Amino acid sequence: MTQLLTQKEIDSLLNAMSNGEIDEETFFKKKEVNSIKNYDFKRPTKLSKDYVNTLFMIFEDFCKYAGNHLTTQMRTNVNVKLASVEQISYDEFIHSIPKFTLLGLFKSPPLSGVQMFEINPQFCQLLIELLCGGNEASINKTSQNEKKSFTDIELAILEEVFNVFILAFENVWSEVQQLDCQLEGLDTNPQLLQNMSPNEPIVLVTCQVTILGHKTFVNLCVPYVFFEGIIDKLSLRNWFDSDNEFNKEDHDNLQKNIEGVYLDLKTMLGSTTMTLSDIAALEVGDAISLNQKISDPLEVFIENELFGLVRPGKKENVLAVELLELSEGEFEND
Numbered sequence: 299m300t301q302l303l304t305q306k307e308i309d310s311l312l313n314a315m316s317n318g319e320i321d322e323e324t325f326f327k328k329k330e331v332n333s334i335k336n337y338d339f340k341r342p343t344k345l346s347k348d349y350v351n352t353l354f355m356i357f358e359d360f361c362k363y364a365g366n367h368l369t370t371q372m373r374t375n376v377n378v379k380l381a382s383v384e385q386i387s388y389d390e391f392i393h394s395i396p397k398f399t400l401l402g403l404f405k406s407p408p409l410s411g412v413q414m415f416e417i418n419p420q421f422c423q424l425l426i427e428l429l430c431g432g433n434e435a436s437i438n439k440t441s442q443n444e445k446k447s448f449t450d451i452e453l454a455i456l457e458e459v460f461n462v463f464i465l466a467f468e469n470v471w472s473e474v475q476q477l478d479c480q481l482e483g484l485d486t487n488p489q490l491l492q493n494m495s496p497n498e499p500i501v502l503v504t505c506q507v508t509i510l511g512h513k514t515f516v517n518l519c520v521p522y523v524f525f526e527g528i529i530d531k532l533s534l535r536n537w538f539d540s541d542n543e544f545n546k547e548d549h550d551n552l553q554k555n556i557e558g559v560y561l562d563l564k565t566m567l568g569s570t571t572m573t574l575s576d577i578a579a580l581e582v583g584d585a586i587s588l589n590q591k592i593s594d595p596l597e598v599f600i601e602n603e604l605f606g607l608v609r610p611g612k613k614e615n616v617l618a619v620e621l622l623e624l625s626e627g628e629f630e631n632d
Contacts, residue, residue, distance in 0.1 A: 345385060356470050357380050357470070360380075361380045364462065364463055368462055368509075371429070372429065376508070382502075382504045383504075384501070386499075388498045388519070391519055392489065392496075395517065398446065398487070399417070399486065399488060400416070400448070400484060401416050402457075402463070403493070404464050404481045406479045408527070411520070413519060415464075417516055422445065422452075423445050424510075426456065448486065474528055475528050498522070499521070501519075565608060567596060606624040607623040
């Protein structure tokens with residue numbers, strides 16, 4: 299809140315200026331100087347703090363997607379965390395990465411620009427070992443060797459890794475803009491790339507990847523032209539606007555996706571204990587005594603979690619159960 303001066307304080311200030319105790323010119327000049335901020339044209343900042351906060355949210359989701367997909371692909375736990383989101387020039391990015399590294403260039407129509415992922419050669423070697431069936435011992439041994447080149451077979455294997463990152467990138471932007479991301483190619487010499495001018499502003503997203511105790515960083519370079527068509531959608535106000543109308547199409551799509559999820563449902567008729575000789579002597583038509591009465595309700599489990607109590611029966615000559623009570627204590631009438 300701006301402090302308000304009393305009339306007495308105003309009179310004292312005017313008297314001090316008239317008596318020469320306060321230099322009026324110096325007072326206003328100092329105020330003007332403080333309002334000026336330095337701007338480095340080599341490090342352009344085109345996205346406001348509000349937009350950068352939105353990018354943090356988007357790329358945190360990107361790390362979760364990428365980590366899950368890589369864990370499945372590598373058949374071992376892969377942890378991906380967002381380290382930073384910076385606005386720098388393309389020239390700074392090129393000079394911050396090794397002269398020999400692996401770059402995956404891709405486009406994201408209908409948005410403009412060429413984006414790229416950068417993975418250092420040592421991490422690439424670790425990924426190749428895992429995808430080719432290597433164990434932790436062989437990985438620790440090969441990770442000490444310095445990688446100087448990639449064979450065509452190794453590049454073909456690493457393309458699958460880049461496709462995982464690109465798929466995660468496409469998924470996290472689906473809420474903002476539907477993209478059709480396609481890998482354009484791989485390159486190992488960033489100094490020869492000419493897809494952007496040196497002073498072009500970019501957003502540099504750095505992710506920390508941990509796999510089998512090895513930690514490294516994967517960089518994502520996104521040019522500013524990528525955001526020009528969707529800049530208005532990056533505001534946090536659009537993401538958390540409670541006045542948005544109910545979208546029936548989104549609701550129907552969500553319901554359709556949920557209904558397509560398969561769950562394991564089973565009903566327990568009861569339990570008993572039998573000796574191996576009793577089991578071996580069983581014949582067709584024998585009755586087995588269980589630990590509960592026929593009139594007692596049965597427990598139903600969904601994905602091994604207790605869901606409620608049911609009563610067995612038939613519906614159209616098919617075995618079925620009628621839901622009597624939910625595990626939370628709620629009742630179903632039909």
